[in-house]
Amino acid sequence: MHDLSEGDLAIRQRTVSLSAAEGRRDAVLELTWLGRSVDQQPREKLAPYFQQALSEALTDRARLELHFERLEHVNSSTITAIIQFIQEAKSRKVPVTVVFDPTRRWQRLSFEALRVLSGGGLELRSV
Secondary structure, eight states: OOOEEETTEEEEEEEEEOOOOTTSOSEEEEEEEEEEEOOSSTHHHHHHHHHHHHHHHHHTTEEEEEEOTTEEEEOHHHHHHHHHHHHHHHHTTOOEEEEEOTTSHHHHHHHHGGGGGOBTTEEEEEO
């Protein structure tokens, strides 16, 4: 898997190996979001990247961690794409952790709203 750079948005990926306990995932695939996501149709660029992340997570028995704490801005179109990605990950039994900074008002409002999706493999974590 590779990093993504589209306009003002960058997503940096890294895989962290874990010592696998019985029934647990062997690795964490971290996707760290940086910059600003303001594209009005981000799904066109994000969907193929998300599919690649899901494929890698399934192959490596990894859980996904989406790090937004350094993201400066995200529009509602991007939030919609993120929600669709989380739902697909849940349907494919890939656990997802969303990490955000609650001191940034927009992050707190955007990501706390995802609590309706929590459970079933989704964890929300503030830093």
